[in-house]
Amino acid sequence: MNLHRSSAALLASLCALLLSTVHAAQEAPSVPLSWAPVQTSTQAPPQSVDARVEAVRDATLAAQVGGSITQLTVHAGDRVKAGQELLRIDARMASQGAAASSAQAAAAQAQAAVAAKEYERQQQLFAKNYISQAALDNARAQWQARQAQVQALQAQAGAALTQSGLHVIKAPFDGVVASVPVALGDMALPGKPLVTLFDPAALRISAALTQTQAARLAGATQVQVELPGAAERIHIAADALQRLPTADAQSHAATVRATLPAGASGAVPGGFARLWFQGASAQGDQRLFVPAASVVRRAEMTGVYVRGGNGKPQLRQVRLGQLAGEQIEILSGVSGGDQIATQPQAAARVR
DSSP: OHHHHHHHHHHHHHHHHHHHHHHHHHHSOOOOOOEEEOEEEOBOOOEEEEEEEEESSEEEEEOSSOEEEEEEOOOTTOEEOTTOEEEEEOOHHHHHHHHHHHHHHHHHHHHHHHHHHHHHHHHHHHHTTOSOHHHHHHHHHHHHHHHHHHHHHHHHHHHHHHHHHTTEEEOSSSEEEEEOOOOTTOEEOTTOEEEEEEOTTSEEEEEEEOHHHHHHHTTOSEEEEEOTTOSSOEEEEGGGOEEEEEEOTTTOOEEEEEEOOTTOTTOOTTOEEEEEEOOBOTTOOOEEEEEGGGOEEETTEEEEEEEOTTSSEEEEEOEEEEEETTEEEEEESOOTTOEEESOHHHHHTOO
């Protein structure tokens, strides 16, 4: 009997405590709700296009003469300086030809010197009336012919020397060797690629845009470049972009280039990149945004509390778009000028 009385007393106490809590909650002063208007924007949604990384300065060094490769001093990945020797092609025949041309030029110079002395003697004899004018003219002609022969042979010797220099391949600028598709002993032929190198300090991205994307890009103030492995996107001013004046005849795509800052992480020639941009909407449509914290998610329903005509919040189902910072786009469910409750939990308690 005492046990039943104790249980009844405990139950009565709990009911009294619950009723007092409910009355206190009903009598507690309501906290005023904060409202935020639906924001509108004419900016188009962020778009991205695939791009590739390119070297601003790259070169494929090819052979200008034929011959066997006798010396190869670089490999893929090596850093080289401007003027550094990269490889040599067998130049024995060219060297012999250059030596022969130099010897012929030296012989012609000696003969020209003899002709010059002879012309001086003929001038002295002509001054004493020992020879005729015709003899003097003949001596001058021989001297001039020797001089012309010297010039021709010197030019030929210079060409032979230049030809011999073509057997040495040197770096045109400071850079990194990208590939060496030949090996020691291979036969070099005119036009055959020997070494490919690029300047790692000057890289850019290149992207192909459709006509619609190019029109939207024209209204952007800046673009962003996303590189694999990079912690953050690279921000580039839109006026720093290079837009090629022509479009591809097959795809009708326009090429856009953006120079990357020196030392950009994850940028290698031929690598993947992504170009992000946001410009004005082509149709001029308005996009609607609300604070992301005002969105209510209940099971499969997503909504916001909109201020009704009686001033009380009304839950309205919406369809969400992309997140933009602390704002989120609303695709449907609200209109411009609607007031949104920024504290959805407090709005849910209002009756």
